[in-house]
Amino acid sequence: MKLYSNVHSRGITVLPFLKELDIEDQVEIIHIEYADLAEAEYLALNPMGKVPFLVDQGSVISETPAIFAYLADKYLEKGFAPAFNDPKRGEYLKWLFFCHGPLTEFMDVKSLGISEQQLETRKRSLGFGTEASIYRFIKVGLAQAKPYLLGNQISAADLFLAYWLIYAISFKIVPYFDEFKPFIQLIQSRDAVQGVEWVQAL
Ligand SMILES: N[C@@H](CCC(=O)N[C@@H](CS)C(=O)NCC(=O)O)C(=O)O
Missing domain, CATH: 1.20.1050 (Glutathione S-transferase Yfyf (Class Pi); Chain A, domain 2)
Incomplete structure (x- = not known):
């Protein structure tokens, strides 16, 4: 997985969660300068022109809490999301x-x-x-x-x-x-x- 972020952005909230999940070694952090977010390469990934966003096997997950929810479900056994049928x-x-x-x-x-x-x-x-x-x-x-x-x-x-x-x-x-x-x-x-x-x- 690749996490595109900027150290001054809300993307910093994802980093401790990677640590909580113990998956830091599975995520490459890619720093993007804000000025570069309008480049075609990045807009193709996140047309919002914002960070953070996570790329996993071709899927792009933007919106910070969506990244939290996605990773919590992907690693459900780590216990950070209730089971799908749990009220x-x-x-x-x-x-x-x-x-x-x-x-x-x-x-x-x-x-x-x-x-x-x-x-x-x-x-x-x-x-x-x-x-x-x-x-x-x-x-x-x-x-x-x-x-x-x-x-x-x-x-x-x-x-x-x-x-x-x-x-x-x-x-x-x-x-x-x-x-x-x-x-x-x-x-x-x-x-x-x-x-x-x-x-x-x-
Ligand atoms: N709704 C998005 C908002 C992301 C967002 O606003 N990111 C800001 C940094 S905190 C950004 O990329 N700003 C750079 C810009 O707009 O040029 C989320 O929750 O992840």
Whole structure:
């Protein structure tokens, strides 16, 4: 497999997951400068002109949480995704989609500096609703975590949520709420992220 990425991109969130899966030796990391993403060679692989994307036997998997979900399923025996017929798989998908959908939309909108009043008038059509509903969803989910989102078994959804929150908090898009701390600290304590500066920066 080849992972096309850039050290300044969200592609860095995939690296500790490769370590969690113990498959670092099976993935070649290819660094692409942002300026080169518009080259025909790369656009042919990801017409979005973005990184990261993973290439496995001719299949191109872009969209970061899709890479997490794909690898968790490919290496199902490593235990990072619930089985296909496990009801917990629904919740697992909910968290991955929440991170990529409402949470990311909210982060994008927030970083544009759009006023609270403007957002309030559009809250019924905005996929993330309001800032308060985003934080409530995460806080309730983490309050119910035992200690992970799906119970006592960690999943790719825990890792992606934690990495994505760390990313958002580091960029000061999302506050580091006390309610997030036990979960983020739990993920920070994992072997895969020891010495990983951006994860330990909080
Ligand atoms: N929806 C994509 C977004 C990927 C994305 O926005 N990548 C940024 C870096 S974090 C990028 O490639 N920027 C370079 C550019 O647009 O030129 C995902 O979740 O993977």
